[in-house]
Amino acid sequence: MLAATLAGLAAMPLPAIGREGVQFGLTAVVVRENIAFFERWGRYLSERLGRPVIFVRRRSYREIMELLETGELDFAWICGYPFVRRREPEYLDLVAVPIFEGAPLYRSYVIVHRDSTIRSLEDLKGKVFAYSDPDSNSGYLVPRATLARIRLSPDALFRISFFTYNHAETVEAVANRVADAGAVDSYVWEYLHRTNPALTARTRILHRSETFGFPPIVGRRGGDKGINAAMRAALLTMHEDADGKSLLAQLALDGFGAYEPSLFDEIRQLARRLSDPAVR
Amino acid sequence: MRLLSPRGWSLSLKLPVTITAVVAGVALTIGLAVLVQERARIRAELEERALLTARAVAATAVEPMLRSDYWTLYKSLVSMASGGEASGEDLVVTGMVLDSAGRVLAHLDPAANPLGLPLSLAEPEDRLWLAAVLRQDRPAISPGRRGKSDYVEALAPVLANDAPLGLVILRLSTQDLQARTVAAGLTILGLTAALAAIGSGLGTLISGRMVRPLRELAAGMESVGRGELHGLPPLTAHDRDEIGQVIDTFNRMAAELAEKKKLEQALATSEKLAALGRIAAGVAHEVNNPLAGMLNCLDTLKKRPDDASLHGRYLPLIERGLNRIQAIVHALLVELRTEGDESWDTGACLDDVRDLLQSEIGARPIRLIWDNAIGPDLCIPCRRVQQVVLNLLKNAIQAIPDSGMVIFRAYGGAGREVVLEVEDDGVGIAADALTHLFDPFYTSRPTGTGLGLWITYRLVESMRGVIEVESEPEKGSLFRVRLPAYATAPATAWGAA
Known part of the structure; x- marks a missing residue:
């Protein structure tokens, strides 16, 4: 009887909300709020994979990582920092790395308000600072490591710090002067700079970090082997067809590439330097 | 000033103004009450939302x-x-x-x-x-x-x-609350103005319906007041309201007045004829009395034509009788004589009468006080007025038994009128005689014709004047004549009265 009910539901044109098809998790490394774009990309990938691809959004990186670990998600676009964390046993495969401005690299920006009197990182003393996510490389790890390098303790330095769990909202928090400064993914900032220049115009980049491996797309290891390969193939060849090209253009990316996990060694070193016990 | 006092306003203004004021007042009051309530409601809403x-x-x-x-x-x-x-x-x-x-x-x-x-x-x-x-x-x-x-x-x-x-x-x-209040206030003001305009239009309409018959009524009453009763068309009552009732009553009253006037005129005509009859009878009687005596005298003289003693006795009798007849005829002719060619002059022409009177007084101890103050700016019909003054003064002299005083005053009275007063301190007139004073052949003197005052009355009437008498027996009398006066001689002569 239950089976009959399910079959009846399946026959309906609008499927009920539930786990169906390929689950693709999204984190704040991209501007997740662009619903129309992700619907289009989902349709594109569904076609390429021959299976429906559903994008799944969660507030924090940690939630996405947990869903990957429990198998709720098949793929996710995550940050390099959670990627370099130790997993026993390893349950992730590196599927593809986006290529941004010619390389699979990005930076961390420390931004302040356009009219702010802050001229250097030292000026951040006693200010309000916005991190994006405690598991973010560019929005947490890099600024803290940068400050530590110039012998400033981030926890003692700021009057208040808070997490926005979203790079785009970090830009907003600084633009609205809720925070005096914030750490943001350079890719997100540049993306917003193109799509919402009025917002980024209210901010100023105080500090640019060195480059790091771009937030990668990972797949669950031990799942359907074929699907990981199919996804990699679909992503790596996106730039070869017009539809994929236009999608990449909307993402402000050149394409996707296949890289070794060593691409994220700099992040690993950084985490190690900040004595993150979860990093090998 | 008249515009400032509402008591001086016409009904056609008062009514629309009142209606407008009432409508505007009511609209404004209700509007403000609603506004205050609405404002409180919006504020409560705002507070609730906050x-x-x-x-x-x-x-x-x-x-x-x-x-x-x-x-x-x-x-x-x-x-x-x-x-x-x-x-x-x-x-x-x-x-x-x-x-x-x-x-x-x-x-x-x-x-x-x-x-x-x-x-x-x-x-x-x-x-x-x-x-x-x-x-x-x-x-x-x-x-x-x-x-x-x-x-x-x-x-x-x-x-x-x-x-x-x-x-x-x-x-x-x-x-926003203030803005909405202001907007609502403006709406209320606009509505008030619109309602006031409608009210004033309505008021004008109603007052028009009310005032027009009232005006017609006022005009009709004025005509009645002037005595123009004929040719007065009946007023039309448009509504069966109080004004309509007043118009009906007025129409009835005007019709009754016209009827009454007609009757009065008929009565006057018959009275005139009766008066003429009385005059004719009087003349016949007055002429007949001496005639009988005179015919007797003539008869005696014819029988004894050589008796000279009779001449000395009867001829003066005959002469007196003829003189009396002549006096009566003269008096009756006065009216005819004065009609037609009238000589208009200033009041100074009255002074001629003074000389005539001095001869009338003769040696009697009667004092005549003459005060003619009619200015040269007034113009009077001399002969008639002279006749009137002469008649009255003669009467005054005759009313004085032995010695006394006669006063003549003439002056320009209020408006364009001439006042003539003749006063004496003679015997006066008895109260019952006053009512017949101006009747023809009414006389208190044995030798009088009884035509003097009647002629005076007729003359004054012919000049569209009035004559009044004040008298007290044994104290004297005052005759006052009021005549219309003119700056120049009027173009049309008066017709026969």
Whole structure:
């Protein structure tokens, strides 16, 4: 009887909300709020994979990582920092790395308000600072490591710090002067700079970090082997067809590439330097 | 001045003004009452909205505050304060979440109110306000600010298991309220003006319907007052209201008056004929009396033509009789003589009468006081007036038994009139004689013809004047004649009276 009910539901044109098809998790490394774009990309990938691809959004990186670990998600676009964390046993495969401005690299920006009197990182003393996510490389790890390098303790330095769990909202928090400064993914900032220049115009980049491996797309290891390969193939060849090209253009990316996990060694070193016990 | 006093206003103005004033007053009163009520309602609505929003922010603020998630706190404050589309962005003056010490945890103006710092308040008054509101333990509209400022302030404490974490303060602008009040006020004024215009139009219409028959009535009454009863068309009553009844009554009255006048005229004609008959009978009687004596005398003389003694006895008798007849005929002819060629002159022509009178007085101890004050600016018909004055003065002299005084006064009276007064201190006239004074052949003297005063009366009447008598027996009499006077001789001569 239950089976009959399910079959009846399946026959309906609008499927009920539930786990169906390929689950693709999204984190704040991209501007997740662009619903129309992700619907289009989902349709594109569904076609390429021959299976429906559903994008799944969660507030924090940690939630996405947990869903990957429990198998709720098949793929996710995550940050390099959670990627370099130790997993026993390893349950992730590196599927593809986006290529941004010619390389699979990005930076961390420390931004302040356009009219702010802050001229250097030292000026951040006693200010309000916005991190994006405690598991973010560019929005947490890099600024803290940068400050530590110039012998400033981030926890003692700021009057208040808070997490926005979203790079785009970090830009907003600084633009609205809720925070005096914030750490943001350079890719997100540049993306917003193109799509919402009025917002980024209210901010100023105080500090640019060195480059790091771009937030990668990972797949669950031990799942359907074929699907990981199919996804990699679909992503790596996106730039070869017009539809994929236009999608990449909307993402402000050149394409996707296949890289070794060593691409994220700099992040690993950084985490190690900040004595993150979860990093090998 | 007349316009300023409503008592001087015409009904056609009074009625529309009254209706307009009443309509406008009622409209304005109701409008203002509605406005006040509406304003109170909108304000209550605004307060409720402020309170609801503040409470909603406070409810969602607990979790972020406990987690120090200031970004979520700020976002929920912004999203709640900006509310729905209808609320408008101008509505929210300011909104904030403070911790229980008064430090900013979220503020709609983050640039001016940095996170984690005490709310910056310059005025001591504001610090007192903050201290007061931080003690707030229930959601409420800030009482101290109600009705005073241009915003409504809602306070909602953030409570975690009844322990105060902080306070949400939300201020909504009352400018929209003011604008809506002004707009509503203007609408009411417009409506009042429109209603007043309709009212004044209605008033004009009604007053037109009321005033037109009243005006016709007034004109009709004026005609009646002037005695123009004939050719007065009956007025039409348009409505069966009180005015209609008045018009009907007036029509009946005018018809009755016209009828009465007709009867009076008929009566006057028959009276005239009767008077003529009386005159003819009087003349016949007066002429007949001496005639009989004279015929007797002539008969005796014819029988004895040589008796000279009879000549000396009868001829004077005959002469006296003829003289009497001549006097009667003269008197009757006076009226005819004076008609037609009238000589107009100034009042000085009356002085001729004075000389004639002196000879009438002769040697009698009668004093004549002459006071002719008619100026050269007035013009009178000399012969008739002379005749009138002469007749009256002769009567006055005759009324004095032995010695006495006769006064003649003539002056220009009020308006264009001439007043002639003849006064004597003679025997006076008995009360019952006064009623017959001007009748023809009525006389109190054995030798009088009884025509003097009748002729005087006729003359005065022919000049469209009036004659009055004041008399007291044994004291004297006063005859006063009032005549219309002219600056120059009138173009048309008076017809026969």
